[in-house]
Amino acid sequence: MAVQSNLKNMAAVLTLTCLLCSAVLGGAYALTKAPIDAAAREKTDKAIGQVLPAFDETSYEVATVDGKTYPYYKALRGGDLVGYAVESTTIGFGGNLSLMVGITPDGVVYNTSVLSHSETPGLGAKCASDAKFMAQWKGFDPSSKILTVKKDGGDVDAITASTITSRAYALAVQQAVDVVKALEDPVEPGVTETTEAEGQVEKSQTQEDPSHE
C-alpha cells in the first residue's frame, strides 16, 4: 500500500469515503423515492381492489381495537361507503401473517388477500395460492358462521397439514371483522379512534359470540 497508516491519513480516508458514500446514497434516495412510493401505493391499491367491490376513492385511517392498531382504508363510490379494507396482522407458523381483509358495511367479508407472509413453501404458503382455501372467504358472514378452523369447532376449512397458518388466517379475519364492527357500531362516540378500557371489554365479548350483533 502506497499510503502510510498514520492517524491523519486514516481519518482523512475514512471521512472522505463516508462523505462520498452518503452523498451517493442521498442522491439515489432522492431519485428513487418517488418510484418506491408509487410501487408501495400500487401494491396497496391492488390489494384493496382485490378485496372490495368497485370504488373510486379511498381514505386511509387508523383504528385501535383491543389495544392493537389497525390501518384501514375506507372505500367510497360516488360518496357512498362501499366497505372497509383492513390490514390485519397475526403470527403464523413462520412469522407475521399480514392480510388485507375487505368487509362491506353490513359486516360480511367480501374477500381477503395476503399482503405478506413467511409461511413454509408448499405448506402454509398455500394460504396465498390455494384456490379452495381462498375462495371460502368470499362472502363469509361472521354473524352466521364461526371464524375458527373446523378442528376448533368453527366453519373454516383449514389447509391440509397447515392448521397453524389457517388458524392465524382466521384470527386475522376475525380481527378485521371486529375492527369494522367497532367502526360501524361504536359503543360510545370516540371508541373507534381512541381505546377505552370499557370499550375493550365490550369488544372481546362480541368476539366470543359472533352471532351477537
Next chain:
Amino acid sequence: MSNKLKLITDGLAKNNPTFVLLLGMCPTLATTTSAVNGLSMGLATLFVLVLSNMAISAIAPAVPDKVHIPVYIVVIATFVTLLQFLMQAYTPAVYETLGLFIPLIVVNCIVLGRAEAFASKNGVLASACDGLGVGLGFTASLTVLGLVREIFGSGSVFGWNFIGGHDGMLAFVMAPGAFICLGYLMVLFNKFIKKD
C-alpha cells in the same frame, strides 16, 4: 484480452464460489427454493460484486492498510443500499421474496473475499472481469440449485408446473433438501466440470 476472458471463465468453473470455494453458503441455501429466486439472488450479488470490485480496485492505492476493511465495507454497503433502492422501486415483488438476504450481501464472504484477494491488487478492468466471472458463477450455481429443488420440491420449472397441481417432495423446498441438493451438485460439479 484472453487474460480477461480467462478471469471470467475461472469464476464460472475453477473458482466457482458455490461449488469450489464454498463461499456465501447462507444465501445459497436459503434463497434457492425456486430457480427464479436463485437467479434473482445471483444477479443481485453479481451487481454488487462488479461495482464494488471496480470501486475498490480504483481506490485501493489511496487506502491506508490499517483501515482497508472498514473502507471496503462502507463501499460495499453503499452499493447494496443502492441495489435495495432500485429493487424496491422497480422490482418490488422480487425484493419481497429475497427480503433479508439483500441487505446481507454486505457481509457476503464472496464480495469481501474478491475485494481482498483480487480487486485490491489489480486494475479496474481486470477487477470488473473478475467480479463478472465470479458473479456469473454464483448466479449459475444458484439457478441450477434452485432449478433442481424446484423440480423435485414443487414439480415445476421456472414456475411452470408439469405435474398438474400435485405436491412435489416438500423436503426439497425446505432446508434439508437444500443441503442434499448442494451436496450432490457439488459431487457432480467436481467430477465433470472443475478441471485445473
